[in-house]
Amino acid sequence: MAGGAQISGHYKQLIDPNFRWWKHPRMWKLMFWTCLYILGNCANGYDGALVSGMQILPYWLKDFNNPTGSTLGLLGAIQNIGSLGSIPVAPLWNDRFGRRKTVMLGTTMMITGAALQAAAKDVNMFLGGRVMLGFGGGFNNNADPLMVIELCFPSHRHAIAGSYNSFTGIGSIIAAALTFGTYYMASSWSWRLPALIQVLPSTIQFCLIMFGPESPRWLMLSGQEQRCWDTLVYYHGRGDPHDPLVLYEFEEMKESVRKEKEAKRTQWKSLFASKGMRRRSFIMMGLAVSGQWSGNSLVTYYLAQVLKTINITDRPSQLGLNLALTAFNFICGFTAGFHSDRFGRRRILLTATSLMLLFFVCVTICSAEYNISHSNVAGDFVLLFIFLFTGAYAMGWSSVMLLYVTEIVPMSMRSKAHSLWAFSQASSQVLNQYTNPIALANMGWKYYIVFDCLMVIILLFLYFFVVETKGLTLEETAMLFDGEQEVADLQKDADEHAAADRMAVEHVPHTGGDSPDPEKGSIHYREDVNA
Structure with a gap:
């Protein structure tokens, strides 16, 4: 669908073939403002790697009484619980006051939450800070990707918005490197310093955001x-x-x-009011759940516990592997996202998920062999296939998924639809993060079989329901689910x-x-x- 010669690439004939964006100062300014919103996603990646890295820091474990099982699951999931609370209100604020003011409000709460987290004297204060981070992050995550996709130069949208989600890798690399370095600090500052640095990206956004342009799509929509x-x-x-x-x-x-x-598409009920909107909503919710239950969060948030199943318990080694893994994932995700219009969203998702299934089955087999024979070779192969699995995940789910779910929705429903996707994602992630440490502790490597089976279901979902969207403008992509003729009429x-x-x-x-x-x-x- 959508990649047909009749409607795909129509806008490109309006761009001068000799146009080179880097020769124009205003295009550099546009890139700067776009990167400012991408910075918000770097903060998401920082938080994910921070949670994983903290679990390996002795003083964090000591200060919070060596959390395990459900307590560890709650510490990992609490931010997403906070973000769930913002989902009903964030799109209303976003649609009423615009993208910039939504980011301003979100960054204010995130700065407060990060400060509380860094100053925590007990588990409850730490949880409170992370709830505030999650609630404020819900506003940012509703506005940042929409601003990027709506502000980009049309021929740059697929590359910038496609690689947007992979920029979590930059934040992850910084957090992994910091926790690796602070591991050798013999005090609570080994975890407080990385937690405090989390305020920086939000502070930069807060200080600069109102000097930049508003989304032209939101301006049009608001009259x-x-x-x-x-x-x-x-x-x-x-x-x-x-x-x-x-x-x-x-x-x-x-x-x-x-x-x-x-068509009167303005209310929450409009997400399910027509055949086209129901199809969009189903795909968005399906992608959100699939992204969380494909095995990646098991590795991302609980890497230390996964490594223990193959007897890698040396904490410097765990931190070093965490750093290498995040760097590798960023390279894979950025490369795939940057070329999303060349290869197509559907093809990238299908290829990446097929590779994920292959590599995770190999992780399962090698983990079983290690636990049966304690073979060092099997343990080494577990590490290899974890790297390959997370790289494949980054190629598809960390790159083009967010681009896809934001571009397929009409302008007037984009903020609310993004919240529907975020709610599906966060609720799946809360369940996932809460159950993963418990299941790992009780089932060990056998828990991997659950994800092997789930990935087969995810592949079938992608094959039968996800359609191609490359080569279209944002408005044309949004109209696609109402029929190709609608797109042709719009053009x-x-x-x-x-x-x-x-x-x-x-x-x-x-x-x-x-x-x-x-x-x-x-x-x-x-x-x-x-x-």
């Missing part, structure tokens, strides 16, 4: 067509109001919003209206700062697009 136009001209058109891509984007957004308002309408706009502004000389009004032919000057 601020002039500000939407100004933003598109300033960044995507590099100041040229005659740019054919900008005219096409603007008209396509306007037409998309008009159709969505006609035709946008072309016609953009042509009328182009004729209306051709009499105006290009000065690099002129911006036409949303009403065709009306021109006025507006340089400050960030106000």
Whole structure:
């Protein structure tokens, strides 16, 4: 589907074949603002590796009375419990006040939570800080990826948004390296220092976010067509109001919003009101659950316990492996996400999950052999296949999944749909993180068989339900589930209206700062697009 020659790649003919983004200062500014939102996802990766790394730090274990079983599960899951609480309210705030102010609110709570976590004197205070981190993170996670996908230059969207989720690897590498270094500190600062540094990415976002542009899609949706136009001209058109891509984007957004308002897609119930929306919602929830129950969280959050099953109990070795694993995962995830439009979302997900199943079956077999014969060779192969498994996971689920679930939803429902996906993901993750240490303690390597079976089901789900979306604009991708004809009609309408706009502004000389009004032919000057 969607990759057909009739509708795929339509917008690319509007981009000058000699265009090189790095030659334009405004494109560098656009990249800077996009990276600021990617920084929020780095904070997510930092937290994931921090939780895993802390479990290997002697003073963290000592200060919290060597947590095991359900207590350890609660410490790992509590942040996601906090994020569940923000899911009903975050999209409402996001739709009402915009992406920037949503990130501002989220970072405020995350800074507070990180400070409480670092200053914790007992388990309850530590849990309270992590709940606050999770609640604030829910706001950030609702706005950050939407801002990235809605602000990017069209031909860059697949690469930047596709690799967005893999940037958790940057945060993970930093956290893994820090916990590796602080392991040798003979005090509680061995875990307090990494926990305190968690405030940095949120603080940077908080200080800079309001100086950047708002999402042009949100501006269009909220009726601020002039500000939407100004933003598109300033960044995507590099100041040229005659740019054919900008005219096409603007008209396509306007037409998309008009159709969505006609369909009355604004309420939570709209997620299940039509056949197309039910299909989108089912796919999003399926991907969210699949991503959490494919075995990766078992390795990510409980690496120390997994390594103990093959008798790797030396803590410096565990920390070193954690660091190497996160670096390898980032490389795999970034590479796959960057090429998501070349190979296609569906193909990457299917290939990655097939490899995951192969490698996790090998982990299961080698773990069984090690526990039966205590063969060092079997233990070494467990390590090898863990690396390969997590790399395959990063290729598919840490790269293109978030791109896919945000791009398939209409603009007016994107924030709420993202919350539905986040709720499905977080609730699955809470159950997963709570049960994993208990099941590992009682079943050992036999617990891996559960994930082997689940991955077969996930593969079948991907094959029969996930459709291809490469080569389309954000508006076209969102319309795809209502039928390819809807996409073709949207492209035709946008072309016609953009042509009328182009004729209306051709009499105006290009000065690099002129911006036409949303009403065709009306021109006025507006340089400050960030106000």
